[in-house]
Amino acid sequence: MQGEFTEHTVQQMTVHHTAAELTNNSRAPALARQHQRYHQDSGWPDLAYHFLVDAKGNVYEGRPVWARGDTFTSYDPTGHFLVCAEGHFDRHSIPAAQVAGVVDVLAWAAVEYGVSAATIAGHRDFASTTCPGDNFYPMIADGSLRAAVEARIADGAPTLSIWCGPEATARVAEIEAGG
Numbered sequence: 001m002q003g004e005f006t007e008h009t010v011q012q013m014t015v016h017h018t019a020a021e022l023t024n025n026s027r028a029p030a031l032a033r034q035h036q037r038y039h040q041d042s043g044w045p046d047l048a049y050h051f052l053v054d055a056k057g058n059v060y061e062g063r064p065v066w067a068r069g070d071t072f073t074s075y076d077p078t079g080h081f082l083v084c085a086e087g088h089f090d091r092h093s094i095p096a097a098q099v100a101g102v103v104d105v106l107a108w109a110a111v112e113y114g115v116s117a118a119t120i121a122g123h124r125d126f127a128s129t130t131c132p133g134d135n136f137y138p139m140i141a142d143g144s145l146r147a148a149v150e151a152r153i154a155d156g157a158p159t160l161s162i163w164c165g166p167e168a169t170a171r172v173a174e175i176e177a178g179g
Helices: 025-041 095-115 137-141 144-154 165-176
Strands: 010-015 052-054 059-060 080-085
Touching: 010 095, 025 059, 025 165, 052 095, 059 095, 080 095, 095 144, 137 144
Parallel strands: 010 080, 052 080
Antiparallel strands: 052 059
């Protein structure tokens, strides 16, 4: 049985990783659907995160931003805008294109919801976990992710376009074909 959404107001931004192996980015859409099914089978109404970013920087919409996210750890994600990088960054480094996609999503959210880039944290800052991975977290700890988000905002924050219907189907097929 799926749970219900709980409304919240975004006050900070938190970065996660899926801790799933992404050996070929053409598998990213299937992994996103797999995560969503697993989260729904766990009783949640949708994917735990608001947005998911694959290795090539493609952004996938998760649950509505107005809805609180979920976590399998002990912290309360109320007020957290959750962006998740697809991959296992305890084992692998995060690709530059993926970092750029995460930066774009965080910059968009900072502007859209009036939240300072200074609020960016990693999942491990709130719970006993290595998430978002030992190879990604240093960018949060040293402030370089925050600085990149601030620079992106200064350059003109990106807009996020939500694709639906045939346009979205075609884009997913392109990603699955290696594009």
